[in-house]
Amino acid sequence: MSIQIVPQEALADGKKSASHIAPLLFANLKTLYQHRAARLRKLAEDSPLDGYLNFAASLCDAQQRVVDAQPLSVDLSAELADAAGNPPLDCRLMPRSTYWLSLLDALIAELKPTASPTVALVLERLAHAPNLQREMMATRLLNQNFKQVPADQAPFIWAALSMYWAQMAAQLRGVGRADYGNNRQFCPVCGSVPVAGVITLGTINGLRYLHCNLCESQWHVVRAKCSNCESMDNLHYWSLHEELAADEEQSSEQALASEQGLVGRQTVVKAETCDDCGGYLKMIYQDKDPQAECVADDLATLLLDDRVEDKGFSRSSINPFLFPSS
Known part of the structure; x- marks a missing residue:
């Protein structure tokens, strides 16, 4: 799927999105x-x-x-x-x-x-x-x-x-509308790449949104598929506390990946790796810590990046405080 910005005047029929799930969130x-x-x-x-x-x-x-x-x-x-x-x-x-x-x-x-x-x-x-x-x-x-x-x-x-x-x-006077297409790994507002993914709280509890590293918008990408290549197979989840590969996430938006180990479900930051494309993206779980913030928590867990990259995976995102040197 992709997301388009629909001007307010194009919404005269009262339909504000293609789904009850808000496809796009703007920063406050x-x-x-x-x-x-x-x-x-x-x-x-x-x-x-x-x-x-x-x-x-x-x-x-x-x-x-x-x-x-x-x-x-x-x-x-x-x-x-x-x-x-x-x-x-x-x-x-x-x-x-x-x-x-x-x-x-x-x-x-x-x-x-x-x-x-x-x-x-x-x-x-x-x-x-x-x-x-x-x-x-x-x-x-x-x-x-x-x-x-x-x-x-x-x-x-x-x-x-x-x-x-x-x-x-x-300043965009419109709302997001979900359409089918490609390039879901890029921000639908500015075309930049994400910092990380956020598993949300509140009225959108349990949904995954990717957070743009440039315009700070967030766009919905379903869980249980790679955010980079959209593969639904061979996804694993890693944390700083465990050297483990988790089971794939269930298809339900409300379900979390089942994880083995002592701390498992209390981990705030996990790296989602994909064996198919060799990429990884961190996931920030706000249900584990409501104060978790995408840029901050990503930057504070660079050791997790080191461990995941040691396993041969490449980061598919960029933190605005840490640009790649090559």
């Missing part, structure tokens, strides 16, 4: 970065990665302040009309306005006063880089040419791009 930008920062600091308390998690938290705090101070107001009707089956905010095709550069400058200004000497040097280089150079780095990141962008500057550039795309996504 009033609390998104604030909640992420709090979760990062909580996870840092007992983590060997505490230094980097706290750095990421400070960046999220700055993002929240910038978004609050510089809200975006934009009419996206032309983009919706021209999408022609592509994501309406396609990150590789959509022309960027200079607004994202103002977000980057504001982010640098917010971070500078409390930055460590090492981070301050990086911010200084970014602040004085010509806009053409910054635009080139942005284009390379959005096209996943990560090796062509300095690793120390990439998180700041992406943070500004993400604020830009997340605010545009929030």
Whole structure:
């Protein structure tokens, strides 16, 4: 299946989606970065990665302040009309306005006063880089040419791009509609890749949504199939607490994978691996911890990535604080 954005005027018949399951969820930008920062600091308390998690938290705090101070107001009707089956905010095709550069400058200004000497040097280089150079780095990141962008500057550039795309996504005047098609592993709003999957709580309890690493939208992908290649066979689930392969998930949206071991069902983060495509994606189980947050919990469990990659699997997602070097 794929998801399209349907303008409100096209919903005159009162049908708001092809299913009772909401295919698409947009981020709440009033609390998104604030909640992420709090979760990062909580996870840092007992983590060997505490230094980097706290750095990421400070960046999220700055993002929240910038978004609050510089809200975006934009009419996206032309983009919706021209999408022609592509994501309406396609990150590789959509022309960027200079607004994202103002977000980057504001982010640098917010971070500078409390930055460590090492981070301050990086911010200084970014602040004085010509806009053409910054635009080139942005284009390379959005096209996943990560090796062509300095690793120390990439998180700041992406943070500004993400604020830009997340605010545009929030401006979409329409709802998601599920249609049959391919490329479910890519965000239907902007075409970027997920950070991880989230097993949800509340009125959508037990459903799986993939969380976009750029525009922060979430889109529904049924469980019991690989999020990368859609295979329904040879799926296994791994956690930091156990060296195990779980049984495949049941087809029911409410069912969890049955897992062996002492802690099994209490694990907040698991890696779903697929023997068919050789990929893996982490799953964040909010029913095990309602405060779990996709970006934060993914970043805090890098040891799980190491163990799964040692078994020969390749990550099919990207965390905005940790871009691949190759």
